[in-house]
Amino acid sequence: MDFEFSDDQRLLKDSVDKLIGAAYDDLGKRNKAQAEPHGYSEELWTKYAELGLLSLPFSEEEGGFGGGTVETMIVMEAIGRGLALEPFFASIILGANFIRLGASAAMRQDLVPLIADGSQRLAFAHTERQARYDLHDVATQARRTGNGFILEGDKSVVVHGDSATKLVVSARTGGNRRDRHGITLFLVDTESTPGLSRRAFPTQDGQRAASVSLGSVELPESAVLGEVDHGADLIDSVSALATAALCAEAVGAMSALHDLTLDYLKTRKQFGVTIGSFQVLQHRAVDMFTALEQARSMEYFAAMMATAENPRERQAAISAAKIQINKSIRFLGQSAIQMHGGIGVTMEYRSGHYFKRLTMLESAFGDTDHHMRLLDKAGGLLEAA
Amino acid sequence: MDLRYTPEEVAFRDEMKTFFREKIPAEIRNKGAAGHHATKQDMITAQRIMNQHGLAVTNWPVEWGGKDWTPMQRYIYTEELMSNHVPAPLPFNVAMVGPVIAFFGTEEQKKHFLPRAANIDDWWCQGFSEPGAGSDLASLKTRAVRDGDHYVINGQKTWTTLAQYADWIFVLARTNPEARKRQEGISFILVDMKTPGITVRPIQLVDGGHEVNEVFFDDVRVPVGHLVGEENRGWDCAKFLLANERSGIARVGLSKANIRRLRDLARTVPSGDATVWDSESFRYKVNEVEIDLKALEITQLRVIANERKRGGLPDPASSILKIKGSEIQQRITELALELAGPFALPYHDMEDEIPDGANDLPDGFDWADTVAPSYFNNRKVTIYGGSNEIQRNIIAKMVLGF
Numbered sequence: 001m002d003f004e005f006s007d008d009q010r011l012l013k014d015s016v017d018k019l020i021g022a023a024y025d026d027l028g029k030r031n032k033a034q035a036e037p038h039g040y041s042e043e044l045w046t047k048y049a050e051l052g053l054l055s056l057p058f059s060e061e062e063g064g065f066g067g068g069t070v071e072t073m074i075v076m077e078a079i080g081r082g083l084a085l086e087p088f089f090a091s092i093i094l095g096a097n098f099i100r101l102g103a104s105a106a107m108r109q110d111l112v113p114l115i116a117d118g119s120q121r122l123a124f125a126h127t128e129r130q131a132r133y134d135l136h137d138v139a140t141q142a143r144r145t146g147n148g149f150i151l152e153g154d155k156s157v158v159v160h161g162d163s164a165t166k167l168v169v170s171a172r173t174g175g176n177r178r179d180r181h182g183i184t185l186f187l188v189d190t191e192s193t194p195g196l197s198r199r200a201f202p203t204q205d206g207q208r209a210a211s212v213s214l215g216s217v218e219l220p221e222s223a224v225l226g227e228v229d230h231g232a233d234l235i236d237s238v239s240a241l242a243t244a245a246l247c248a249e250a251v252g253a254m255s256a257l258h259d260l261t262l263d264y265l266k267t268r269k270q271f272g273v274t275i276g277s278f279q280v281l282q283h284r285a286v287d288m289f290t291a292l293e294q295a296r297s298m299e300y301f302a303a304m305m306a307t308a309e310n311p312r313e314r315q316a317a318i319s320a321a322k323i324q325i326n327k328s329i330r331f332l333g334q335s336a337i338q339m340h341g342g343i344g345v346t347m348e349y350r351s352g353h354y355f356k357r358l359t360m361l362e363s364a365f366g367d368t369d370h371h372m373r374l375l376d377k378a379g380g381l382l383e384a385a
Numbered sequence: 386m387d388l389r390y391t392p393e394e395v396a397f398r399d400e401m402k403t404f405f406r407e408k409i410p411a412e413i414r415n416k417g418a419a420g421h422h423a424t425k426q427d428m429i430t431a432q433r434i435m436n437q438h439g440l441a442v443t444n445w446p447v448e449w450g451g452k453d454w455t456p457m458q459r460y461i462y463t464e465e466l467m468s469n470h471v472p473a474p475l476p477f478n479v480a481m482v483g484p485v486i487a488f489f490g491t492e493e494q495k496k497h498f499l500p501r502a503a504n505i506d507d508w509w510c511q512g513f514s515e516p517g518a519g520s521d522l523a524s525l526k527t528r529a530v531r532d533g534d535h536y537v538i539n540g541q542k543t544w545t546t547l548a549q550y551a552d553w554i555f556v557l558a559r560t561n562p563e564a565r566k567r568q569e570g571i572s573f574i575l576v577d578m579k580t581p582g583i584t585v586r587p588i589q590l591v592d593g594g595h596e597v598n599e600v601f602f603d604d605v606r607v608p609v610g611h612l613v614g615e616e617n618r619g620w621d622c623a624k625f626l627l628a629n630e631r632s633g634i635a636r637v638g639l640s641k642a643n644i645r646r647l648r649d650l651a652r653t654v655p656s657g658d659a660t661v662w663d664s665e666s667f668r669y670k671v672n673e674v675e676i677d678l679k680a681l682e683i684t685q686l687r688v689i690a691n692e693r694k695r696g697g698l699p700d701p702a703s704s705i706l707k708i709k710g711s712e713i714q715q716r717i718t719e720l721a722l723e724l725a726g727p728f729a730l731p732y733h734d735m736e737d738e739i740p741d742g743a744n745d746l747p748d749g750f751d752w753a754d755t756v757a758p759s760y761f762n763n764r765k766v767t768i769y770g771g772s773n774e775i776q777r778n779i780i781a782k783m784v785l786g787f
């Protein structure tokens with residue numbers, strides 16, 4: 001067993017930590033980035049590209065970084081710690097992985113360089129109003145025509161869907177609304193597709209999203225990602241990677257929030273002493289620390305298992321990790337705010353922003369109840385002795 | 386022992402229910418039910434209606450418009466007010482400065498300030514906390530120096546709720562820095578917000594709303610006639626005020642109404658081929674909080690029953706009401722967040738005037754936009770009014786004898 005990073009991984013960690021750390025070391029910079037047209041820093045996005053981060057999942061043969069789940073974890077932790085706003089998760093963890101796993105050779109040849117240099121930005125237009133967290137609940141229809149498909153339906157809270165140049169859209173080519181079989185994924189250009197409209201809005205955690213409406217959107221056969229009717233395979237693979245990535249972002253954010261809280265406990269004075277001298281607050285800080293370390297362990301577990309061959313084992317592991325992360329988020333986040341007192345509930349102080357992002361991570365790709373059901377269906381975590 | 390209301394109490398409850406439902410405009414109550422903050426005008430409108438009917442300052446002495454009610458009647462009044470989503474009479478006026486003036490003030494102060502406070506002709510705010518004096522309120526540094534027939538006030542208050550609307554602020558300021566004990570050199574002073582030298586700076590809360598402020602005092606001259614009680618005895622007023630604050634803090638009526646709403650909404654949120662309410666795990670969580678709330682309600686009634694025996698002295702056990710009441714409020718906001726699921730994510734500017742029916746929301750369910758802000762915002766309820774840690778210290782010392 002080996003918990004050490006390789007030299008290359010350490011190098012990656014140093015450079016990402018430095019880049020994001022410096023870009024987001026104070027809230028003023030974050031507010032400024034948020035006020036840019038797309039809601040994040042264009043300049044920083046370019047720097048992600050220069051570091052090779054935007055080609056992270058693509059193989060070196062294809063001109064990519066050749067990163068796996070550990071490299072993803074390293075980048076996502078830095079994003080979590082920095083509260084970074086750039087659409088790395090939407091465009092790379094989701095978008096690029098869909099391309100890597102589903103796109104034809106011709107499509108990849110065109111797209112990989114443009115994703116890598118940051119000019120093409122992707123988002124996953126999947127969630128629907130009725131679907132809640134069920135990844136196979138798709139009502140949007142894709143009707144076959146002579147030489148392609150016509151899509152009809154609505155997609156909700158598409159994270160960074162407003163600035164995306166291309167959307168990965170799920171639609172039904174067969175089966176019933178909640179069938180695993182019959183889902184197909186399409187790559188849809190956002191700028192030149194008649195019938196596609198988007199409404200952009202900010203999200204609670206300071207990011208952006210859009211609702212997407214598809215009204216008789218005509219797509220050629222070549223827009224299909226992966227195999228017709230077999231989109232769920234792709235969705236399951238990518239959602240495992242994505243959930244592991246979100247676990248890492250959460251651990252990054254939790255560790256930063258824990259640090260902030262410790263600092264505060266050691267400097268804030270009431271009754272003539274630092275509040276950290278009150279044992280009840282020390283114990284709460286210790287419980288936060290425990291929650292963080294438990295989360296970190298499951299973050300590693302998720303990274304190891306996100307590409308597991310056996311889908312049942314993979315699902316069980318990912319769900320278990322997400323449940324632990326969610327549990328830790330709730331306790332650690334609420335405790336951090338409580339121990340900051342009034343300062344904790346203001347926009348002017350960093351802790352509240354971590355709290356908001358973490359709260360949204362709790363529900364992203366499935367809340368605790370959802371994953372508990374999946375874990376249960378997968379037969380639990382421990383294999384029989 | 387009988388845990389049911391007496392026939393008289395039932396009649397009183399029906400009277401209150403009818404009053405709130407018939408006299409307070411539905412438009413105002415519906416906003417509260419939908420999780421939106423009442424606007425300044427809503428609060429004024431509601432309180433003035435209550436005042437016209439003698440129901441705004443029921444906790445005051447009878448000669449100043451209060452009611453000679455039993456503790457049960459007070460409880461029922463608050464319960465009906467909250468469960469019908471009526472904005473509570475402005476606490477700074479009605480629960481805080483009013484009773485202090487009525488108890489400690491001069492006849493002149495009573496005559497001038499009390500009727501105006503009852504009708505919100507003056508909007509009051511509370512200037513206690515400072516950047517360095519939160520839980521440790523007695524460490525406050527704002528100074529008031531006597532200069533002829535004025536006090537000159539210098540210093541800073543913070544977390545001042547709705548100071549942006551306020552006409553007056555009641556402040557605790559240090560008049561004798563040499564006092565033997567820190568609590569002994571503090572005075573309770575009424576200050577007109579229009580006095581030169583006062584600056585209000587907004588603080589934005591995590592939910593994006595503007596509800597608290599910093600208030601700066603720079604050589605603010607206040608007539609000595611605005612001192613309440615004796616100079617250097619302001620701590621007595623503060624203690625009296627904080628004890629009043631704690632007794633209303635369980636919010637049982639509000640939590641009941643919010644749970645009912647949660648149950649109704651859960652039946653409308655699709656999940657698989659059914660709704661979220663069809664999920665056992667969700668229902669169990671709601672049941673659990675209902676049990677907590679029932680226990681709290683009975684505990685509160687026991688505290689009220691005890692009050693009579695204690696001759697109106699606050700019961701240290703009322704700290705239980707603050708602890709459990711605030712935790713239950715927060716728990717309900719968690720469940721609402723879980724219910725909204727992915728649709729808690731869209732942000733909608735709460736400072737905008739609330740659109741009718743809120744149908745122009747960008748995405749998801751039309752009620753979901755308030756769910757995350759309310760979860761974020763309600764972290765405050767375990768922090769203010771004496772944090773839950775401080776309440777536990779009180780119980781440890783006063784009840785358990787440590």
Ligand SMILES: Cc1cc2nc3c(=O)[nH]c(=O)nc-3n(C[C@H](O)[C@H](O)[C@H](O)COP(=O)(O)OP(=O)(O)OC[C@H]3O[C@@H](n4cnc5c(N)ncnc54)[C@H](O)[C@@H]3O)c2cc1C
Nearest residue numbers: 338339341342511513514519520544545546765769772774
């Ligand atoms: C939304 C909001 C509205 C408010 N409105 C007003 C208002 O209108 N007027 C006004 O005067 N004030 C107001 N307050 C201030 C409020 O009363 C203070 O926030 C509160 O007293 C806590 O003080 P603090 O924020 O400085 O936290 P601190 O006192 O610094 O506390 C930080 C943490 O340390 C803990 N702690 C402190 N002392 C102890 C101890 N002895 N043992 C164990 N734990 C301890 C606290 O519980 C908390 O978790 C408001 C606050 C908020 C958040």
